[in-house]
Amino acid sequence: MAESTPPEPARSTGQERVLFALFVALLWWSRFRAPEHPAVPDLDPSWAQALGWALVHGLQFGTDLVFTYGPLGWFAHSAWQPELFGWKLLAFELVFKLALCVFLARAIVRVRGPALKLLFALLLLVPDPGAEAFYFTSVVALAAWLLEHTSARRAPAPSARELLRALPAWLLLAVIAWIKFTYLLLVVAAIVCVVGRLFVHGARSASRRHAAIASGALLVVWCACGQNPLHLFAYVTSAWQVARGYAQAMSARADELDVVLGVASLAAGFTFVAAAWWKAGARELLPRLVLFAAGAFVAFKAGFVSAGSTTITCFGFALWAPWFLARDDAPASTRMRASTLTAACVLAVSMALWGYQRAQIAGTGATTQPLAAWNQVLADHLVSFRTLDTLPEAYRLERAIFAEKYDLPRVRERVGAAEIDVFQVELAVLFLNDLNWRPRPVFQSYAAYTEALAERNAAHFRSERAPRFVLWRFGTIDNRLPGFDDAPALIEVLRRYRPVLSEGGYLLLERASKEPARPRVETALLRDIAFDERVELPPFDDRGGVLRLDLRPTFAGALQGFFFQWPRVELEIETDGGLKGAFRVVPDAARAGVLIDPWMCGQDAVENACSGGTSQRVVAIRVLGAEAVRSAFQPAIGLVYEHLADLVPPFDPAKARELRFSMFERAPASTRETLPFERGAIDGRAVLVVHAPSELLWELEPGRWRVDARFGIVPPADGTICTDGATFALVLRNAKGEKPFWRQSLEPRTRPADRAMQKVTHEFALPAGTRCLLRTNMGPNGDGACDWCYWTDVRFTKLAPEEPR
Incomplete structure (x- = not known):
C-alpha cells in the first residue's frame, strides 16, 4: 500500500514555543543529577568509582574490564572523580540530557486534545521512573522520531538535509548505547526497526545510509571514550555473558501482583500502539510494535529479575513509552477503534501507576504523595545547583575523611607503586589509599557468576598480567555459599600468593617469586x-x-x-x-x-x-x-x-599469630581466653573480640614505654544492653606479683558515654623481669554472661630514658 506521510505540524506560535521551552527546562531540571559523593568500600559505590577510574586511566572495556556498564557508565552513577567533573556537568547533564528532554517533550505536541496533553506532561514530569526506564524510554522516543522523519520514498538517495537532520538522534542513541549493555541491545533493536522500515518500503539507498550513520555514530562515540575499536567485539561478547547470567545469579522472588501489573501494563501499552497504527499498514505498524516489544522485554527483565524496588523500571517504561509511539495524523477513527485506544490508554496508565506506587513503597518504605516527592526533588536539585561551585572542595574534604577512616598505611608502604587488586568487592579502599589498581576482568567477585566468567578471572591470575599484590576482604551477597564467588580465581590466589600482613580487616598477599607446580x-x-x-x-x-x-x-x-x-x-x-x-x-x-x-x-x-x-x-x-x-x-x-x-x-x-592479632602493632606473647578470641569490626576498625575475663600478655624490654589502645564493650545487635559492665586494666607482672598501672570500668547501662569506643594513652616504667598485661574483667556484679568486649589499635612505643634531675 502507498506510504502515508505524516504532515508537518503547523508552525507554533511564539507563546507555544515559550511554553515548550519552559516545559523542556522543567523536565531537564527534574532529571538533572549532580556528581555523587566519593565512594566508600561498599559494593555499589565501589563499582561506580571503578568505572570513573577506568575511564580516566584508559582501561579497555571488554578486555581490561568485563561488566554490563560500558565506557560511559560512570556518568549515570558518578561517584566523585575530579577529572570528570566538568564532563559530567557540561557534556552529560547539560548538553546530552537537555537534548534528550527536547525529544521527550516534543511528543506532547503530537498528542491530540488538551486533556491528554496535560496528562502526558504530568506523567513525564512527576513520576521518577529511575535511570533504567529513563534511558529505555529515551531510546524509544528517539527511534520513534526517526521512524517519522526518515523518508521511505523510493528515491535514488536520501537528501543531505534529511541525513543531517537525523544525525543528532543517531548520536544520542550512540551515547546511550555505551552507558550500559542492555541499552546497547535496545539501541540495536531501534536501528533494525528504522533501517528495516526503509528497506521494506524499497528505499534501499536510504536504509544503507542510515545504517552507516548509525554504525558510524556508535564507533565514533566508542573511540571518543578512549576505547580501541578492535576491543568493541570483546566488550559485546563479554557483556553478553554477564547479562545472560544475571537472571540466574541475581534473581529474587517477585510479588505475584507486581508481575500481573507489569505484564498487564505492558500489554495495554502494546495494544495502544497497535490500535494507533493499525490502519497504516503492516510496514508502518510492525517496526513500532517490534520497537515497543523490545523495550518492554528489557524493561521487564530489568525490573523483575531482582524484583522489589527495581520493578519501578518496568512500570516507568509502561507509563512513558506508549505515548511516543502514538499517531497524530490518524484518519477519523471508528467508534470501536477510538474505544480501543481509550481503553488501552486508561489501562496502561492505571496499571503502571499502581505498580509504580507499589515499587516506590517497596524501595523507600512510604511514598504516597508523588507531587510532594517531585517538589522535593526540584528543591534538592536547586540546592545542588547553588552549591556546584563549592562541590569539588566539599567532595575533596569528604574524600579526605573517608581516606582517614579507611587508611592502610602499612599496606601503602609495602605496595608502593606496584599493581594491586582487591578480592572480593571493596574496590574503593584502593582508590582512597591511592594504590595502583590492576583489575581482573570481572572486577567484583560476585559478578563472576557463570563458568566462563569465573574461568576468565582464574586465567588472569595464571597469566603475566596478574598484579603483584592482592588485598583480600571476605564478602559475599545474597547469602551465597562462602567461597563460591570467583571460586576458580580464589584457588589460583591460594596457589600463587602468600600473606604479607593484615591491616584494617584487609589481608595483603604478595605473588610468590616461584611459579607453583601444576596441581595434582x-x-x-x-x-x-x-x-x-x-x-x-x-x-x-x-x-x-x-x-x-x-x-x-x-x-x-x-x-x-x-x-x-x-x-x-x-x-x-x-x-x-x-x-x-x-x-x-x-x-x-x-x-x-x-x-x-x-x-x-x-x-x-x-x-x-x-x-x-x-x-x-x-x-x-x-x-x-x-x-x-x-x-x-x-x-x-x-x-x-x-x-x-x-x-x-x-x-x-608465626605468620598465623601475626595475622590473628593484626589490629595490634605487635602480637602478644601469650593469651588467656575464657572463650576463643574472635576478630570483628566496630566503627570501621578491625578489633579483637574478647570475653571477660581474659588477658593479653607482652614481653617487652626494660625501660620507659607508652601504650596507646582503643577498647570498649561490643554493642548489642538488637540494641538491648544485657551486660552489667566490664573493667579494663594495664597490669605489670613479675615474680613478686602484679601491680596495676591503669584501670577503667565501663557501665553502658547507666552511662551512655561508655557505649562508645574508648581510648587510653599511658606511660609506665618497665623493670627487668616484668611483663605487661592488658586485662579484661567482669563488671561489678560478677556476671560475665554478656561481657563481650574488644581491644584494637594497641601500640607500645619505647621512650627515651628520663633525664636525671
Missing part, C-alpha cells in the same frame, strides 16, 4: 545425585577439596529463565565444626567448582587458609529441591568432588 587433581567422587539427597564428602589430609555441581536445565526452566528469572538454588552444608546451614549457589558457576575444604567462611578462615592454619571443612552437602527448582532443572545432578593436592600452603605459626 584426584577425583574422589563422580556420580549423579538427586535433589534432597545427603552426600558425605571424604576428608583429605592436606585439605584442598573442590566441589562441582552440574544442574542441567529443563526446557521449561530455560524458557522461564529467558523471559523472566531462574529460581533460587540452595545448597545445605554440614561442617566438621557442627555448623549446618543453607546457602545460595548459582548453577552456571557451580560447574566451575568451589573450594569447601577448607571452608572459607569469614575473614578469619581466609587468613587461616592463607597461612596454612586449621579451618573447618564441609563434610556433607544436600541440594535442596524446592518445587520451583525441580521444575527448572532435571532430576539428576552431576557431582564431582576433587582433591587438589598441595593447594593450602604449609602451616606458618
